[in-house]
Amino acid sequence: MRKLLTVSALVLVILAGVSFTRKPVQSFEKKEKLSDYGFFLGPLADLTPREDVIPYHLVTPLFSNYAEKSRFIVVPRGEKAEYNGEGVFNLPTGTVLIKNFYYPNDFRDPAKGRRIIETRILVHETDGWKAYPYIWNDEQTDAFYDVTGDTKSINYIDHRGKKVQTSYVIPNKNQCKGCHSTGEVLLPIGIAARHLNTNFPYKQGPQNQLSHWMEKDILDKLPSGMIPRNSKWDDEKDGSLDDRARAYLDINCGHCHNPKGAANTSGLYLDIHTIQPNLYGVMKTPVAAGRGSGNFQFDIVPGKPDQSILYYRMNTNDPGIAMPEIGREQIHQEGLALIREWIKKMNP
Amino acid sequence: MKRLACICFTLLGILPACFAQMDVQKKLMAQFIDADNNSVIELPEGSFTLNASLWLDGKKGVTIRGKGMDKTILNFNGQLSGAEGIKVTNGSNITIEDLTVQDTKGDAIKTQLVDGITFRKVKAEWTRGANEKNGGYGLYPVQCSKVLIEQCEARGASDAGIYVGQSREIIVRNCRATENVAGIEIENSLYAEVYDNEATNNTGGILIFDLPDLTVKKGGFTKVYNNHVHHNNHKNFAPKGNIVGKVPQGTGIMVLATNNVEVYNNRIINNITTGTAIISYYITENPIKDSSYYPYPSNIFIHDNQYEREHTKATMKGRMGKLYHFKLKFGKNVPHIIYDGIQDEKTKGQQILCIRNNTNASFANIDAANNFRNISREMKPYDCELKISTTSN
Numbered sequence: 182m183r184k185l186l187t188v189s190a191l192v193l194v195i196l197a198g199v200s201f202t203r204k205p206v207q208s209f210e211k212k213e214k215l216s217d218y219g220f221f222l223g224p225l226a227d228l229t230p231r232e233d234v235i236p237y238h239l240v241t242p243l244f245s246n247y248a249e250k251s252r253f254i255v256v257p258r259g260e261k262a263e264y265n266g267e268g269v270f271n272l273p274t275g276t277v278l279i280k281n282f283y284y285p286n287d288f289r290d291p292a293k294g295r296r297i298i299e300t301r302i303l304v305h306e307t308d309g310w311k312a313y314p315y316i317w318n319d320e321q322t323d324a325f326y327d328v329t330g331d332t333k334s335i336n337y338i339d340h341r342g343k344k345v346q347t348s349y350v351i352p353n354k355n356q357c358k359g360c361h362s363t364g365e366v367l368l369p370i371g372i373a374a375r376h377l378n379t380n381f382p383y384k385q386g387p388q389n390q391l392s393h394w395m396e397k398d399i400l401d402k403l404p405s406g407m408i409p410r411n412s413k414w415d416d417e418k419d420g421s422l423d424d425r426a427r428a429y430l431d432i433n434c435g436h437c438h439n440p441k442g443a444a445n446t447s448g449l450y451l452d453i454h455t456i457q458p459n460l461y462g463v464m465k466t467p468v469a470a471g472r473g474s475g476n477f478q479f480d481i482v483p484g485k486p487d488q489s490i491l492y493y494r495m496n497t498n499d500p501g502i503a504m505p506e507i508g509r510e511q512i513h514q515e516g517l518a519l520i521r522e523w524i525k526k527m528n529p
Numbered sequence: 530m531k532r533l534a535c536i537c538f539t540l541l542g543i544l545p546a547c548f549a550q551m552d553v554q555k556k557l558m559a560q561f562i563d564a565d566n567n568s569v570i571e572l573p574e575g576s577f578t579l580n581a582s583l584w585l586d587g588k589k590g591v592t593i594r595g596k597g598m599d600k601t602i603l604n605f606n607g608q609l610s611g612a613e614g615i616k617v618t619n620g621s622n623i624t625i626e627d628l629t630v631q632d633t634k635g636d637a638i639k640t641q642l643v644d645g646i647t648f649r650k651v652k653a654e655w656t657r658g659a660n661e662k663n664g665g666y667g668l669y670p671v672q673c674s675k676v677l678i679e680q681c682e683a684r685g686a687s688d689a690g691i692y693v694g695q696s697r698e699i700i701v702r703n704c705r706a707t708e709n710v711a712g713i714e715i716e717n718s719l720y721a722e723v724y725d726n727e728a729t730n731n732t733g734g735i736l737i738f739d740l741p742d743l744t745v746k747k748g749g750f751t752k753v754y755n756n757h758v759h760h761n762n763h764k765n766f767a768p769k770g771n772i773v774g775k776v777p778q779g780t781g782i783m784v785l786a787t788n789n790v791e792v793y794n795n796r797i798i799n800n801i802t803t804g805t806a807i808i809s810y811y812i813t814e815n816p817i818k819d820s821s822y823y824p825y826p827s828n829i830f831i832h833d834n835q836y837e838r839e840h841t842k843a844t845m846k847g848r849m850g851k852l853y854h855f856k857l858k859f860g861k862n863v864p865h866i867i868y869d870g871i872q873d874e875k876t877k878g879q880q881i882l883c884i885r886n887n888t889n890a891s892f893a894n895i896d897a898a899n900n901f902r903n904i905s906r907e908m909k910p911y912d913c914e915l916k917i918s919t920t921s922n
Contacts, residue, residue: 329558330581332609350610354562355584358618365587365619365642440744443618446641446671446695448742459742459818466815467770468743471635471665471688474770478815490770501612501634501664510609 209275209304215315215324218302220253220279226297226321228281233258235397236383237390239376241414241428243360244516245282245508246349247339248298252371253279256399262372264391264402266409267454269373278303278369287338298333299351300324303361303369310367312357328354348510359507363441370436375453378410411453414519426523427453429516430461433505449480462491463527473502483527492520554579561585561593569594572628576602582611588620595628598650598682606632612664613639614653621645631656636666637686646670647677655685659708661766663687667709671695672745679703687766688773689714690731693721695745701726710767711736711776712758717743720919721751727758732765733773733780734758734800739787740772741810741819749789749828750919758782759798765847775813777802777849786810789828791917796835797865802843802853804836804865804890807882812869812897814848825873827881830915835888836865856901857893864893864906871898883913 212218215225222229230236234253242250256262257275264270283297302313315324316331330353336346352359361367371377380387391408394400411428412420419425435452437444442452447468450460459465462480467473467490475493486492494504495517503509554577560570561583567590574596583603585591593615595601605614612635617623622645629652630637637653640646653667667683670676671694681704683690690709693699699721705728706712712728714736715721721737728734735758739748758781767774776783779802784790786809797804810817810824817824843853843863853859868882884892892908895901 328562329555330610332580348609350581352610353558353581353584355586355618356611358586362619443641445744448744464816464818465742466772468740468772469665469669469671469688469692469694470768470771472662472768473635473665474768474774476769478770499634500608500610506612507610 209277209306209311211313211326213326215300215302215317220255220277225323226317228297234279235394235399236381237371237377238379238381239371239432240379240411241376241425241432243370243432243508244505244513246347246510247345247513248282248284248349248508249295251281251283254372254399255279261399261401262394264374264400264404266374266404266407269369270400272305272369272372274305274307276305278372284335284337288340289338289342296335296337297321297324298335298349301357303357303367310361310369312354312361312367314351314354314357316351327351330354330356345511350507350510352507356507359443360436360505362443363439370432375409375411376432378408379413415515422519422523422526426519429519433516437505462489471501473504475502481524481527483529484525486521486524489524492517492524495520553577554581557583564588564591566590568592572596572601572603574600576604578604578607579614580605580607580609582608582613582616584611584616584618585620585623586618588623590622591620592624592626593628594624594626597627598629598652601628602631603628604631605634608634612636616640617643617646619643623647624649626650628652629654633664635664636669637664637683639666639669639671640673641671643670643673645675646673648679648681649677650680652682652684653686653690654683658685659687659763659766660685661687661768665689665771666692667706668692669694674698676700682706683712684708686710687768688771689736692716693718695743700724705729706731706734708763710763710765710771710773712761714738714773715748715751716740717745717748719748719750720921721748722919723751723753724755726756728756729758729760730763731761732763732767732778733776733783734761734797735782736773736776736780736785737783737787737790738772738785739810739823740785741817741822741824746819746822747788749787750917750921751787751789752791752793752917752919753782754792754794756782756795757798758795758800761800762802762844772813772815775848777853778844778846779803781805783808784826784829785813786824786826787829788823788826789917790826791830791832791915793831793833796837798835798837799839801838801841802849802863803867804838805831805834806867806869807831808867808869808897809871811871823873825871825876825881827873827876828915828917829881830883830885830917831866832883832885832887832914834890836890838863838865852901857895857904859893862891864891866890866892866908868892868894868911869897870894880911880913880915882911883915884908884911885914 255277260273287293300315317324330351412424414429430451431453439452572595614630614633617640624647626649655663665688667690676699686709689711690706697719712731781797781800781804
């Protein structure tokens with residue numbers, strides 16, 4: 182029986198492979214194993230992409246418990262993403278986003294290998310975006326579909342050579358929506374001009390990602406100038422302190438804290454498009470923060486990070502207080518330092 | 530090794546602990562995530578320790594049902610991810626019944642963007658009782674419509690035990706709230722009826738609030754009746770910054786900046802600071818940056834309530850305590866009904882507050898707008914009637 186299953190699975194893989202190369206993927210079929218999709222060539226853990234599986238990264242990425250991420254996009258052959266300057270690109274049905282979360286064994290030396298924890302697949306189906314989470318096995322041979330998430334114990338050596346042991350909570354399928362929702366629909370976050378407008382070290386050499394996507398014929402309507410770009414949060418030469426802090430808050434908080442996001446109940450909007458200081462927290466009283474307020478009166482008190490709720494909630498890993506809610510088993514010290522500096526230098 | 534541990538537990542007589550709790554959690558999570566529309570998620574009898582939230586999203590007509598309030602207990606002590614115990618989002622016609630949620634890091638049960646949400650015989654509690662480290666809200670529907678909360682209990686919330694926010698068409702009845710900062714709170718919500726509840730030993734019994742800076746700005750058209758609101762004299766243990774942190778210990782019913790509220794037939798007994806307070810947002814001393822916000826209470830009708838209080842002083846704690854002590858100087862003769870007297874210039878001369886036919890009521894307009902210069906205990910000017918509807922038609 183098992184053998185029969187394996188055979189039919191194989192046939193499916195072959196069929197899937199064929200359908201991927203011959204015609205645009207119209208209906209997506211969820212697979213039990215990550216390997217079944219055939220996104221990667223050779224040993225799965227190498228994450229060597231098939232030709233139409235294109236790697237990308239973000240100027241300023243979302244912090245996820247210090248995990249590194251390797252991201253890929255697959256746009257169905259013959260179809261194109263549609264550029265817009267404001268928000269997430271309009272992506273054709275059949276588009277697949279693949280995000281792998283891993284820890285290098287030693288952050289100072291990639292050659293020492295890595296451990297991939299989970300792979301999240303976001304698929305644009307005919308009735309909207311769907312999330313499919315996969316958890317890697319300890320042998321690193323494959324990842325398996327699991328809607329309920331898990332908690333793993335992680336060990337690595339960080340940038341400063343310090344040994345770190347931490348728990349890593351793999352979110353469940355619904356938690357994907359915690360970040361990826363606008364109103365009631367699931368949406369990608371990173372596929373926007375301001376996050377993608379930067380070079381990527383492709384095999385053929387570095388190139389601007391948006392230009393590369395044009396060249397690959399998967400992007401449409403890219404204007405010749407005036408393409409927005411967020412600052413790189415940890416590069417002091419890239420934008421003012423305000424630019425970098427706002428870029429950091431935009432990607433880490435703005436997906437929920439925007440007028441249409443799940444955190445709009447709070448009235449605190451941290452997306453890049455919010456320009457009124459009281460709306461992004463300056464002297465704003467909290468709503469329903471509970472003990473998240475930390476006995477402070479306002480989200481941001483200019484000049485006083487230690488009296489600002491925003492800073493307080495970033496500076497803890499207590500799940501009843503910590504923000505963001507997911508991927509925060511550890512405090513992001515470097516991000517915290519940036520926000521501290523930003524609030525400190527803010528004019529009252 | 531695992532087996533050995535299990536055997537030890539068995540020997541110690543803690544068999545349930547052995548019951549691979551992680552497996553139960555995974556099973557429950559999967560049931561929540563994969564629930565079919567119009568299905569029932571049955572939770573077994575027993576006490577279960579979970580370390581992550583149970584989350585139901587995008588479902589219609591689902592019932593989450595335990596075996597009884599004190600028979601199915603979900604305990605979230607030791608929670609690692611997700612601040613809530615149970616979370617329901619983007620659904621319609623959802624019912625949660627016959628279960629208890631305990632000791633969550635954040636809110637016990639939060640439901641957001643649900644059209645038709647019923648909580649029935651549900652208990653939300655923090656087992657150590659009142660403590661500032663407890664989660665904020667017990668039962669917490671927000672941005673919901675057609676909310677029914679009945680025969681529920683809430684205990685120990687560091688903000689509000691039963692809290693309905695930014696919602697509409699709400700009934701809260703036959704519930705009991707105790708040892709919370711706010712027992713029952715209706716905030717920025719429309720068309721609520723709160724009746725036949727008991728609120729006791731909270732800092733404030735029942736609060737009807739409208740706050741600035743929210744997407745749903747204007748609440749009101751609310752009735753509060755037949756409730757037993759007594760001995761709400763618990764020390765305020767809310768973390769500062771939260772609006773309820775400003776509620777003085779010893780508050781029965783408080784209406785803050787809300788319009789069209791009727792409070793009647795309640796027994797409001799032995800709340801040492803105020804039986805019923807009608808106040809504007811200005812009294813909080815928080816800045817108002819939201820230009821579309823209306824900070825004054827208006828169209829408030831307080832009638833046929835029964836007031837009693839021991840001949841004792843109001844709270845001495847907090848800014849309100851100081852206010853009572855240094856400015857209001859009521860001594861032990863504290864009025865049952867307090868109005869801050871801060872009125873919109875545009876409504877001067879209009880009857881925005883009516884007080885009639887209460888048993889044993891006493892009153893003070895504390896003239897907060899003029900630094901409490903002309904405190905008046907005369908109730909006569911407020912002897913009038915208002916018609917308040919709790920429907921949109």
